[in-house]
Amino acid sequence: MQALAKEVYQNNWPKFIIVLTIFIFTSCGNLKDATYFNDVPQNYEFNAPVGVSEIKANDLLGISVNSINPEASEMFNLSLQSTFETTTASGQLSKLSGYLVDTEGYLKIPVLGSIKVAGMTKLELEDFLEKELVRRELLVEPSVKIRNLNFKVSVLGEVNSPTVITVPNEKISILEALARAGDITIDGNKKDVLLMRELEKDGYGKFMVRIDLTSDDILESPYYFLRSNDVIYVKPTKNKVDANTAAIRWIPVILSSLSLAILVITTR
Secondary structure (H helix, E strand, O other): OHHHHHHHHHHHHHHHHHHHHHHHHHOOOOHHHHOOOOOOOOOOOOOOOOOOOEOOOOOEEEEEEEOOOHHHHHHHHHOOOEEEEEEOOOOOEEEEEEEEOOOOOEEEEOOOEEEEOOOOEHHHHHHHHHHHHHHOOOOOOOEEEEEEOOOEEEEEEOEOOOEEEEOOOOOOEHHHHHHHOOOEOOOEEEEEEEEEEEOOOOOOOEEEEEEOOOOHHHHHOOOOEOOOOOEEEEEEOHHHHHHHHHHHHHHHHHHHHHHHHHHHHHOO
């Protein structure tokens, strides 16, 4: 029995080493697949379009109204505002006060009443409110500034720290979002990153695009700068999927080989 076990070990151990070596080397990835912007030329300048987002249902808007009469402006800055709790990227609760666009796309503003704002840009709404305040003789030389208070993006998948990122300044690139999520892991597929974005018109429909971060095309893409409620999903590489599948498949072989090796060693 001992002689048979030793003969099996001697005949199959070299084969096991060869197979294991081939498995390790075939699972190694391409360096270009693991790095960003491989085709960027030297001294490359780019100008990615920022894009202009339209106001949608459930947007929380911060509206600041000023004029030559501060007391008259106060009613638009304080009255009928709603307070909401939101969770920051660190998991802490934060309170936001602003005007909430309802599910029909309307905004209720003191004296001015309900205004259909869905589909308008912030600049268009600012201009509309300033003209309306003058037309109704409510303020003299009014100045209106609007911010989206619940601007956020989500990063999921093969990143070191999946997270929801709040963006107070309403401007964030896909690279900054990935950086805040701890960057893509070595097992993340940089050539096939999914971006899910809401349709501008209704705020409910969504569409997805595939982004290749190893190419410089993203630098001038309309998807370089993110919009509110964008979701980034980093898929795992084929190597990782294959490695996990192969690991499950090879576990019985490895355990059997180790058991055989231990048997031979202990019976010497």
